[in-house]
Amino acid sequence: MSIPARLNEVLNELPAIQARPAGARRVRVDVAPQGLPALLELLKGRLGFIHLSAISCVDWIEDGQFELVYHVWSHEMKLLVSCHVRIAREPGVYVSVHDIHEPAGFFERDIHEMFGVHFDGAPSMEKFILTSWEGPPPMRKDFNTRKHVEETFEWVDYRPDWLKDIERKGGGIES
Amino acid sequence: MTDKPLKSHVRPPQDTMPGGAGQGCPAPDAQTRSIWRRIMDDFADHCRARSLFVLHYCTGCGAIELPPTITSRFDMERVGITPMVTPRQADILLITGYLSLKTLKRVILSYEQMQGPKYVLGFGSCTINGGMYWNSYATMKRLDQYIPTDLFIAGCMPRPEAVQQVLLKLIEDIDAGRANAWQDYYRNYDFYLGNQQRLFGAGWNTPTDVIGEARHYGYYGPGTEGEHTRLLAEGGGSAARLAHAEYPSTALTGRIKS
Ligand code: SF4
Numbered sequence: 063m064s065i066p067a068r069l070n071e072v073l074n075e076l077p078a079i080q081a082r083p084a085g086a087r088r089v090r091v092d093v094a095p096q097g098l099p100a101l102l103e104l105l106k107g108r109l110g111f112i113h114l115s116a117i118s119c120v121d122w123i124e125d126g127q128f129e130l131v132y133h134v135w136s137h138e139m140k141l142l143v144s145c146h147v148r149i150a151r152e153p154g155v156y157v158s159v160h161d162i163h164e165p166a167g168f169f170e171r172d173i174h175e176m177f178g179v180h181f182d183g184a185p186s187m188e189k190f191i192l193t194s195w196e197g198p199p200p201m202r203k204d205f206n207t208r209k210h211v212e213e214t215f216e217w218v219d220y221r222p223d224w225l226k227d228i229e230r231k232g233g234g235i236e237s
Numbered sequence: 238m239t240d241k242p243l244k245s246h247v248r249p250p251q252d253t254m255p256g257g258a259g260q261g262c263p264a265p266d267a268q269t270r271s272i273w274r275r276i277m278d279d280f281a282d283h284c285r286a287r288s289l290f291v292l293h294y295c296t297g298c299g300a301i302e303l304p305p306t307i308t309s310r311f312d313m314e315r316v317g318i319t320p321m322v323t324p325r326q327a328d329i330l331l332i333t334g335y336l337s338l339k340t341l342k343r344v345i346l347s348y349e350q351m352q353g354p355k356y357v358l359g360f361g362s363c364t365i366n367g368g369m370y371w372n373s374y375a376t377m378k379r380l381d382q383y384i385p386t387d388l389f390i391a392g393c394m395p396r397p398e399a400v401q402q403v404l405l406k407l408i409e410d411i412d413a414g415r416a417n418a419w420q421d422y423y424r425n426y427d428f429y430l431g432n433q434q435r436l437f438g439a440g441w442n443t444p445t446d447v448i449g450e451a452r453h454y455g456y457y458g459p460g461t462e463g464e465h466t467r468l469l470a471e472g473g474g475s476a477a478r479l480a481h482a483e484y485p486s487t488a489l490t491g492r493i494k495s
Contacts, residue, residue: 207374211371211378214436215379218366
């Protein structure tokens with residue numbers, strides 16, 4: 063599949079954009095952080111990409127970057143465009159696009175809670191889904207889940223006394 | 238955890254029950270636990286085992302195995318087991334899989350609302366050791382640390398045959414007066430509350446006055462109160478009173494403060 067001409071036309075109006083087909087009905091666009099709001103605006107206004115289905119975040123800890131992916135769908139073109147931007151992991155601040163796509167506020171708040179990315183101008187950066195959670199944003203790669211689990215929970219006793227008794231008598235669960 | 242009496246009617250004599258008298262509820266008198274009483278209790282256990290309402294707490298993937306268990310393919314109603322929609326009318330709380338900490342709070346609230354005798358079944362590996370979520374920050378690992386669990390069904394996910402097996406085993410246990418894990422919640426409330434506080438913070442509280450209930454039913458034991466239940470008192474009164482401030486009038490139906 064190639065990129066539809068109408069989409070290409072719009073993309074060519076913006077600087078520093080790379081686009082490539084990423085499967086049937088799917089186009090991947092890489093854009094510089096300052097170019098994303100304009101891209102979303104153009105896609106929405108000109109080609110009917112009115113549906114923001116999700117914003118996802120990837121923690122590229124080795125590169126010192128967060129990758130944000132904005133998935134927008136056009137009912138008119140029946141096409142999904144994924145817009146990728148990379149921002150610096152520190153301080154991890156980006157701009158909210160909730161003025162273009164209102165549901166963005168929801169995703170941004172979620173990403174803030176899970177990754178600690180701050181979105182300037184977002185309607186709310188309050189706590190969201192995690193309750194009783196005082197720790198760091200848990201989806202960051204530098205959060206040691208295993209250590210946290212070991213400190214917080216107790217493991218099942220896999221070799222309880224009654225099993226040892228049985229083993230002494232020649233039984234047990236190991237072959 | 239503790240030595241559990243074999244029969245539910247074996248309770249400590251009245252004078253060892255703090256608060257047993259003068260609570261407005263006639264505590265069973267040792268004399269009246271006569272042969273007649275014991276026969277009645279055995280009879281009650283026998284009947285109870287044949288009519289059980291299950292509250293399916295479908296938190297995990299395994300819930301998909303319950304429709305065939307209940308409906309015509311396996312038909313648990315043959316042995317007197319049928320689904321119930323509310324905790325207050327249910328005998329069995331069936332937890333089908335992983336519990337996030339947020340859900341665990343709701344499970345504890347539901348459990349405390351159930352009337353005794355009540356039974357908890359842990360369904361799937363997730364309730365036993367965390368299952369495939371063993372290293373998730375958000376899910377609990379062992380159900381029996383937070384509420385007393387009668388039986389577990391191992392597997393990820395267990396088939397309806399396994400559910401059936403465990404329900405039959407539960408029936409057998411109830412009939413024989415062995416399914417008494419629920420009493421442990423009263424006798425060792427401090428242990429369970431301590432584990433709950435470890436996850437939810439020292440301010441964790443529920444609307445049920447478990448200690449009061451323990452006295453009322455005569456299951457008050459040395460483990461009922463301790464360092465963790467003291468935190469409840471430090472919060473400004475009994476669990477019930479404190480909770481009522483937090484959960485106004487429609488305590489259990491209203492929005493739960495998380
Ligand atoms: S034990 Fe398996 S099937 Fe059950 S909730 Fe856990 S992951 Fe899902």
